[in-house]
Amino acid sequence: MRHFDLHCDTLNRCLKNRQSLLKNDGAISVERGLVFDQWVQVFAAFIHDNYRGAKAYQRFKAQAERLQQAVAESGDIAFYDPREVKSGVCNAILSVENGAALGGKPERVAEFAEMGVRIFSLVWNGENELAGGVASETGLTPLGKEVVSELTKHRIIIDVSHLNRTGFWELCEATDAPFIASHSNCFEVCPHQRNLDDLQIEEIVRRGGLIGINFYPIFINGESDASFQEIRRHIRRILALGGENCIAVGSDFDGAAMPSRLTGIDKIPDWHENLLKHFDSELVEKITFQNAQDFISRCTF
Numbered sequence: 618m619r620h621f622d623l624h625c626d627t628l629n630r631c632l633k634n635r636q637s638l639l640k641n642d643g644a645i646s647v648e649r650g651l652v653f654d655q656w657v658q659v660f661a662a663f664i665h666d667n668y669r670g671a672k673a674y675q676r677f678k679a680q681a682e683r684l685q686q687a688v689a690e691s692g693d694i695a696f697y698d699p700r701e702v703k704s705g706v707c708n709a710i711l712s713v714e715n716g717a718a719l720g721g722k723p724e725r726v727a728e729f730a731e732m733g734v735r736i737f738s739l740v741w742n743g744e745n746e747l748a749g750g751v752a753s754e755t756g757l758t759p760l761g762k763e764v765v766s767e768l769t770k771h772r773i774i775i776d777v778s779h780l781n782r783t784g785f786w787e788l789c790e791a792t793d794a795p796f797i798a799s800h801s802n803c804f805e806v807c808p809h810q811r812n813l814d815d816l817q818i819e820e821i822v823r824r825g826g827l828i829g830i831n832f833y834p835i836f837i838n839g840e841s842d843a844s845f846q847e848i849r850r851h852i853r854r855i856l857a858l859g860g861e862n863c864i865a866v867g868s869d870f871d872g873a874a875m876p877s878r879l880t881g882i883d884k885i886p887d888w889h890e891n892l893l894k895h896f897d898s899e900l901v902e903k904i905t906f907q908n909a910q911d912f913i914s915r916c917t918f
Contacts, residue, residue, distance in 0.1 A: 699914030829867020
């Protein structure tokens with residue numbers, strides 16, 4: 618069994634709680650995740666909308682260092698290499714959730730690339746120097762468009778999960794590069810502003826991007842809990858829109874409340890088994906690993 622998760626907030630949780638990425642009481646720890654033949658995990662350095670400038674940049678650095686420390690301390694976690702996904706370890710990728718992490722300095726994109734950042738979300742829910750999130754109507758700013766150019770130049774994948782619809786379509790005008798929604802579901806299935814409407818899904822499909830299914834029940838059905846069946850409705854919607862090669866996993870572990878049947882990384886095998894009861898094994902492999910592996914390796918290395 619192989620598993621590729623495009624988004625979790627475990628770095629931020631471990632930093633706040635002063636816990637190790639290797640062993641903690643959150644939804645993801647390296648120790649509990651070693652249940653897969655191959656496991657690739659994207660760890661987001663999350664920056665709350667309250668952080669700006671140097672404070673936001675230092676918050677990013679602190680989370681990036683926590684990941685580097687775990688890799689230095691243990692052979693059970695290593696930085697991801699698409700040419701050789703290691704078995705029996707956590708293959709880690711660093712991402713940024715909220716472009717405020719740059720501290721308003723687009724020249725830092727090169728530094729982020731050197732530090733191993735492969736995925737970059739321009740915003741969280743509010744506004745920053747680059748754009749507006751889903752709680753805002755602001756599109757891309759001139760600085761945001763400059764950062765988009767720098768990200769494309771350095772082969773860092775843009776993540777639109779928190780970008781509002783205005784920003785989404787302005788991004789489409791600003792770049793021809795494929796992009797991802799690392800942890801977003803379908804608006805037509807669950808009408809939450811964080812979910813993607815059909816036109817957005819079709820655009821991501823057209824570009825050959827990725828959409829990571831988010832396990833947060835509020836984005837699945839608008840309730841406090843969600844079933845495997847309700848998660849499958851989002852998968853089927855994306856399939857109906859031509860997205861067989863675009864569906865991936867974006868759990869949002871340690872960033873949101875989870876369904877009672879998917880409380881942490883060690884419960885993922887149960888979800889895999891359930892998918893195999895409803896979809897053929899080739900499609901399940903695409904959803905849970907291969908689509909993300911193909912895209913990330915093609916677009917970032």
